[in-house]
Amino acid sequence: MTQLTDTNRQIVLAKRPVGAPNADTLRLDTSDVPVAGAGEMLLRIEYLSLDPYMRGRMNDSKSYADPVAIGSPMVGGTVARVVTSDVKGFAVGDWVLSFSGWQDYAVSDGVGVTNMGTDPAHPSWALGIMGMPGFTAYCGLLLIGEPKAGETVVTAAATGPVGATVGQIAKIKGCRAVGIAGGAEKCAHAVNELGFDACIDRNAPDFDAQLKAACPDGIDVYFENVGGAVFAAVLPLLNPFARVPLCGLVSQYNATSLPEGPDRSGAILGAFLVKKVKVEGFIVWDSFPSQYPEFAKEMTGWIETGKIKYREQVIEGLEYAPDAFNGLLEGRNFGKVVVKVSNS
Amino acid sequence: MTQLTDTNRQIVLAKRPVGAPNADTLRLDTSDVPVAGAGEMLLRIEYLSLDPYMRGRMNDSKSYADPVAIGSPMVGGTVARVVTSDVKGFAVGDWVLSFSGWQDYAVSDGVGVTNMGTDPAHPSWALGIMGMPGFTAYCGLLLIGEPKAGETVVTAAATGPVGATVGQIAKIKGCRAVGIAGGAEKCAHAVNELGFDACIDRNAPDFDAQLKAACPDGIDVYFENVGGAVFAAVLPLLNPFARVPLCGLVSQYNATSLPEGPDRSGAILGAFLVKKVKVEGFIVWDSFPSQYPEFAKEMTGWIETGKIKYREQVIEGLEYAPDAFNGLLEGRNFGKVVVKVSNS
Incomplete structure (x- = not known):
């Protein structure tokens, strides 16, 4: 069933x-x-x-945002068109x-809606490279990671919309960029297309x-978005x-209990201490509102x-x-995943 | 046996x-x-x-400094007097x-020796409030913690030389200071004497x-120097x-193996993410050299x-x-511990 004009399909949390x-x-x-x-x-x-964060909203626990209520539509960023308008600054189309x-x-x-005009070049990019994932990569790497030329930057999910952007900005800044990804095809893409x-x-x-072996001078910035064995x-x-x-820990979003021991938490803090490491959690719109x-x-300049480079999976x-969405949590996506709501 | 003029006692790592x-x-x-x-x-x-860090130097692993060699004297900060001198800028006495x-x-x-003059008011304070512990409290709280008036600052080892200073600076900055210490006597001292x-x-x-209950508005800065159950x-x-x-994890310095599970490390990182927490390890002389x-x-102004206030246990x-030293690792000290080398 595709998008109709008299029916609203909603995917709700059952x-x-x-x-x-x-x-x-x-x-x-x-x-x-x-109406x-x-x-x-x-x-x-x-x-x-x-986006992976949506998994957290399915839980009945306050994370950085309220959970989705049972029976309510799943939340998510969207690009839309105006059908009727009685709002100043927004016209039909x-x-x-x-x-x-x-x-x-x-x-x-x-409220909270941004007008992209009547003819944006790549409307869906507002959900990726020009939106939350790209902005997350930019702020996390540059404002928390503060990479210096010649340093080594490592990012997991290297072909995802955040990781791919982290690696490419790292290269722009003169760093060695090392990616981690699931499978040979993604790794080849990261090196051959994205320049890792x-x-x-x-x-x-x-x-x-x-x-x-890929980090002969150690790691100066690790952009963490997966957790677990990679960390x-x-x-x-x-x-x-x-x-x-x-900015994320996608490897543990589906976990139902804490992993078996030993408890490595003290050892991890000990490593942070001895190595004088800074770890900073951030949610981009909260942490870098301006x-x-x-x-x-x-980013527009870099793309032009x-x-x-930017890869979308539609x-x-x-x-x-x-x-x-399940494929995304399992790493089966390749690039930024957007749903074109109408399949016609 | 006390300090003699013809014999050098050394406590070596056996x-x-x-x-x-x-x-x-x-x-x-x-x-x-x-000679x-x-x-x-x-x-x-x-x-x-x-100081607690000395426990790390007893291990045969590179921490933030090299281990003490077997048969060599234990390392440590000292206040000394010049007996003979052929070094410019240093005179006998x-x-x-x-x-x-x-x-x-x-x-x-x-090299690396600071001249304190011929008549310092409190020579041993250079090892405490005016030295590494005081400097650690100052830099960690103000430069990493960045407390704002009205915020809540929590520190463990609240009567130790670092924690006591953290709490008192927090009060100077208009914060709520909450300490954690071992036993009623130390807790009373923290509140009644130090102003927590x-x-x-x-x-x-x-x-x-x-x-x-002591942190009704939550915790904005946690000065971490113990780890474990307190964390x-x-x-x-x-x-x-x-x-x-x-700046320290004294609760785990004597640990011989990782604690039993479950492994809480992922959950801790998850909390850092969701709460947008910044954790930064530091070694004060490395991290804040200038x-x-x-x-x-x-600090001199605050003391004058x-x-x-500053408490020493000599x-x-x-x-x-x-x-x-063992008492220090077990929390049996009360205030900054210095050894007056001669007991005469």
Whole structure:
């Protein structure tokens, strides 16, 4: 079923998952298209962003944002078009960046919605390289990581929208960029297309040794977005005064209990102490609320001059979003995953 | 046996300890007083500082400094007097701050030695409030912790030379200062003498609940110098954007293996992420090499105006240093521990 004009499809949270989301987790509901009232506009969602943080919103615990209520549509960043408008500054046909979630239509009063104009070159990029993932890479690397030319920057999920951007900015800044990714195809892409100096397959049996060999001068900045075994391999390679921007821990999002022991937490803190490491967690919109214009200007320049390349994986059809989301958590995506809500 | 003029007592590392140091770990050796040659001076050690970091130097692993060699004197900060001098800028009778270790006499070429003049008011304070511990408290709290008036600052080892200084500077900066210490006597001292708003006994059966009650607005800065159970209790109370200067983990220095599971390391990183916490390990002389003059000026002013109080525990006699050091690791000290090398 594709996007219609008289029906609103919503993918709602049916049941909180224990571990990985499954067929019971999400449900496709249909209802009438909502009607915008005075001071409101009706948005038709064109693109939905899929991002790992959404897994946290499925849990019944306050994370950095409230959980999604059972029966409510899953939240998410979206690019939409204005269908009707009684909101100043928004006209019928405008493209907008909104946070309208997993559905076809949404009513908005314009708060938190950015007008992208009538003819943006790459509308969906506002969900990726020009949006949260790109902005996360930029702020985390430059403002927390503070890389200096000649240093070694390591990032996991190197072909994902955050990691790919981290590596390419690291190269722009004169660093050695080492990626970690799942599988030979992604590693080849990171090196051949994105310009990483090396990329290590995290599934390789000798992963630790390969990572060490790829970082002959140690690691100065580790951009952390996965956690788990990758972090364990990185830790002994960190140099004195290393910086670890921490924006995600996707490897543990589906975990249902703490891993078996021994408890390595004290040893990890000990390594931070002895090596004088800085670790800083951040949520980009909270942590860097005023940096967006500077980012947008610089990133636009890098894209226009070919210094930053960007890869999108477009899933056609809202109904395929749940499967695509599970693939994202398992690392089966390749590049930034967006759902083109209509599959027609 | 006390300090003589023809004999040099040295406490040397006899055997690397497994767990807590014991009677086999250190040994008192005697030899002739060394003779200073051309361009050298002979120092007689007056005060030896005892500090938790010394436990790390007993291990055969490179920490932030090289291990002490078997048969060599234990390292340590010292206040000494010049006995003979062929070093420019140092005259017989001068008091100096040096790193001469656990012994009566040492020869020095003057490198790394600070002249304190002929009549310092409190010579041993150069090992405490005016030295490494005071400087550690100052830099860690102000330059990493960045406390703002009205915020809550928590420090463990609240009557130790670092923690006591952290709490008092926090009060000067208009913060709520909450200490953690071992036993009612120390807690009373922290509140009544040092001016902490509250101090919780870490041995109390309801320690976690007491700490929570003492921090009704959560914790904005946690000055970490102990690790272990205290850190576990602090973690859920950290506020968004909390800062954790990390200068020690004394609770785990004697550990011989990793604690039993589950492995909490991922959960701890997850908390750092969700709460956007900054954790930064530091070794004060490495991390803040140029801040000492500013610290010395400000701290002197605070001491002279009574805003900072300082408590020393003086152990008389080098031969008692090993016992006193074990007491320090177990939290049996009360205030900054210095050894007056001569017990006469």
